[in-house]
Amino acid sequence: xxxxxxxxxxxxxxxxxxxxxxxxxxxxxxxxxxxxxxxxxxxxxxxxxxxxxxxxxxxxxxxxxxxxxxxxxxxxxxxxxxxxxxxxxxxxxxxxxxxxxxxxxxxxxxxxxxxxxxxxxxxxxxxxxxxxxxxxxxxxxxxxxxxxxxxxxxxxxxxxxxxxxxxxxxxxxxxxxxxxxxxxxxxxxxxxxxxxxxxxxxxxxxxxxxxxxxxxxxxxxxxxxxxxx
Numbered sequence: 001x002x003x004x005x006x007x008x009x010x011x012x013x014x015x016x017x018x019x020x021x022x023x024x025x026x027x028x029x030x031x032x033x034x035x036x037x038x039x040x041x042x043x044x045x046x047x048x049x050x051x052x053x054x055x056x057x058x059x060x061x062x063x064x065x066x067x068x069x070x071x072x073x074x075x076x077x078x079x080x081x082x083x084x085x086x087x088x089x090x091x092x093x094x095x096x097x098x099x100x101x102x103x104x105x106x107x108x109x110x111x112x113x114x115x116x117x118x119x120x121x122x123x124x125x126x127x128x129x130x131x132x133x134x135x136x137x138x139x140x141x142x143x144x145x146x147x148x149x150x151x152x153x154x155x156x157x158x159x160x161x162x163x164x165x166x167x168x169x170x171x172x173x174x175x176x177x178x179x180x181x182x183x184x185x186x187x188x189x190x191x192x193x194x195x196x197x198x199x200x201x202x203x204x205x206x207x208x209x210x211x212x213x214x215x216x217x218x219x220x221x222x223x224x225x226x227x228x229x
Contacts, residue, residue: 012048015041020049021101058097058104066093070144074137084129088137091124096145105145109162112142116166121173131174139163 019041071086096104099119100111126134139160146156195202 009048012045013050016045016049017101019045058093063093066148070141073144074140077140080133080137081129084133085137088130088133089141091120092138092141092145095119103149105149107142107145107159109158112159112162113166116163116170117173121170126174135163135167 019038067086067089070089071082074080074085075082093104095115096107096111099114100106142159142163143156146159
């Protein structure tokens with residue numbers, strides 16, 4: 001990376017902000033060296049911790065432009081289903097807007113790692129078409145997003161390389177049902193029953209039925225224990 005002068009207070013504020021973010025996403029409290037180094041870093045920069053940046057929603061017109069242009073560029077390069085490509089791009093853009101504090105297009109190797117190995121396996125429900133297209137579409141999205149920001153190709157390459165690095169971990173985690181979050185477990189159960197997840201009334205009815213079944217199952221398991229002498 002190119003070197004440039006930077007005011008010390010600003011650098012300490014950046015470090016404090018990074019520590020605050022990693023505390024939310026990657027605590028690693030089981031690593032003694034990490035905990036010790038983190039305590040030292042906090043002692044140097046805590047007083048410079050900035051306020052949370054004001055969240056700015058992306059205008060709907062800009063969101064639609066990005067999704068439309070990306071989908072069109074992907075369609076021009078192959079025969080993938082445009083609806084699947086766009087829905088994947090929506091996931092990437094929504095993740096960036098919610099979890100990348102520097103901006104929804106500011107992907108880095110670390111963001112790729114957190115997205116593939118943690119957030120996506122826990123939160124997203126992907127059908128076979130989405131799952132199959134994910135690696136290629138994510139790589140193209142990263143190139144598209146960083147190019148939109150004016151990032152040079154040589155700095156985009158490490159980010160796309162991170163996708164290949166973390167895909168095996170994603171595949172392992174995605175298939176591990178016990179790691180899924182509650183929302184994903186419910187969505188998967190509804191999808192398995194053929195419920196249209198875009199139909200709010202159908203989803204509400206199915207969730208009530210699912211909750212009733214789970215409660216009945218819990219009560220059934222508890223009843224024998226209650227009658228034991």
